[in-house]
Amino acid sequence: MRTRDLFVTCREASTLLSELVDGNLSIWQAFLVRCHLLFCPDCRAVLATLRALPRLAGGLEVPAPREAEAALDGALARISQHGTLRPWPATPVPAEAQALLEGQPDLPLAILAAAHQTVARNRGPVQDPYHLPEGLRGLLPPEHQWHWVEGPKGKRRTVLLEDPSQGQKLILAYSPVGARARAHRHLGSESILILAGTMNDQGLALTPGAWIHHPAGSVHAPEIREEACWCLIREEGGIAAATTIERLKLMRSPR
8 A cells, every 4th residue: 555545635525524524434535534634723613613513504693613714714725736737719609798798788788798709719919908899989978987996915906887777797807816706696697708827716717708697696715826817797687705615615616
């Protein structure tokens, strides 16, 4: 037996912790997981959260331990770093977004669709420094009216268009390498068009021209690994922080 066969990684342990709690592991699997837990405080905190889930799911107001919340964030980051990314086709419009376009699309969605036609099919040049398709700027407010909001680790975004009556926004966002959003749930739908760079989202490697749509209620935690990313976002309804249960499900989802 090889020595390395006696050890499991955090990613491997995360897929087995719930089975350990339920008593579904073989004696050997349980031994390997417990050996890992001896040396990993983060996974011990995740295990403590899993054991608290019956009370959380039962509707009791029992907050998850703060160290467990931090451990979940750390585990999500480590697992995503080692996951295998699948390429996302650059040109198709997602079915959910296509259904919106076939109705009476709002202006933010119509502009995002026009940008997609140019970026995904390389039909024209883009304008630096924002990588917006040439000609699109004429549909937007002048640049001196853009209000940039700075985020952590160099992230920034500006709302280009907003319809207060309907709640839709068109946002231009920049994220540097290493940026990662905390897991969150969408209260309304969100469409993301990659203009430049790469975004990793739900096990997908999104490159320029990729359009991904998140329906209301979806939970994700996008990150930037390889190169800084510019994207155009149409969103409505805002977001809320993912619950402990939702983050655990996201951690265990295929990548």
